[in-house]
Amino acid sequence: MKKLNIMVVVASCLLLSGGEALSDPFQTQAREDYAKALKLKPNVESGKHVYRLCAVCHGPEGWGSQDGYYPEIAGQLRTVLIKQLADIRDRNRDNPTMFPFTQPRMLGGIQEIADVAAYVAKLPMDPNNGVGPGFDLDLGRQLYKDNCVKCHGKQGEGNKEDHIPQIRGQHFRYLVRQFEWIRNGRRRNADPKMVKQIRRFTSRDVRAVMDYVARLGPPPEKRAEPGWKNPDFPKYVRHGHFGVR
């Protein structure tokens, strides 16, 4: 009887640890694709071609929409773009709107991911990204300093080695929404340490810190000139979201 008990314990330990190792096939696939894409030499010309697909939603400049539905992706770190594309494509981050466009039939293979990421990373950023109401910036600055700097950097510049997103200059409403999704677990690829760190934020805290981050804006070397339009898309008809800024 005793022997049987031990066997049951051993068997369940094996099952549990096995279950853990194989826990998330989506995550495993996304990690593989990320690693593969990073090793490829990107072709920016091909990336421009692929980007036609993305322009429909993110806009020809890659600036997204101030209402926060479409994020700005222009000027994002290359490693972050690759990570997010791989996560979305391999269902490690739920994005039903964009998902079909990331599939092999539309986007192509891992080379195309590397190419489009290199193209997008070089696009200059929106000089007029969406910001919040602006009345809680001291609180925002303090919260940012105490809770975010160590990962996202002093200026919200992110970290390319650890594929931590640049968040400065992103639209306020998108930042708030992602933050809430990260906190409540809707964004599955979230960083567990970050989730822990921000658990106790009130909704005032969230708005304050995101307003501060949005207002950090793009750095001078990544900022587009006022009125800049992407010359790669001379005939693009801007409509819908991009008209309402």
Ligand code: HEC
């Ligand atoms: C049909 C619309 C659509 C198309 C086409 C599309 N996207 Fe997206 N994309 C979205 C939406 C919506 C989100 C935000 C999803 C969310 O809120 O989590 C997003 C998010 C992203 C993100 C994550 C940004 C972040 O900071 O969190 C990246 C990177 C991205 N898209 C790149 C691309 C690229 C590159 C292409 C072209 C290959 C593309 N997208 C095509 C709609 C689209």
Ligand code: HEC
């Ligand atoms: C322990 C490190 C860490 C800390 C601390 C942290 N973050 Fe993050 N954050 C990350 C990582 C890593 C990601 C990207 C996760 C992924 O791969 O999707 C992220 C993603 C985000 C995103 C989504 C960005 C996008 O483009 O989709 C926002 C917004 C964000 N963080 C804001 C903050 C703010 C504000 C704070 C401080 C209150 C903070 N983070 C603290 C590591 C951290």
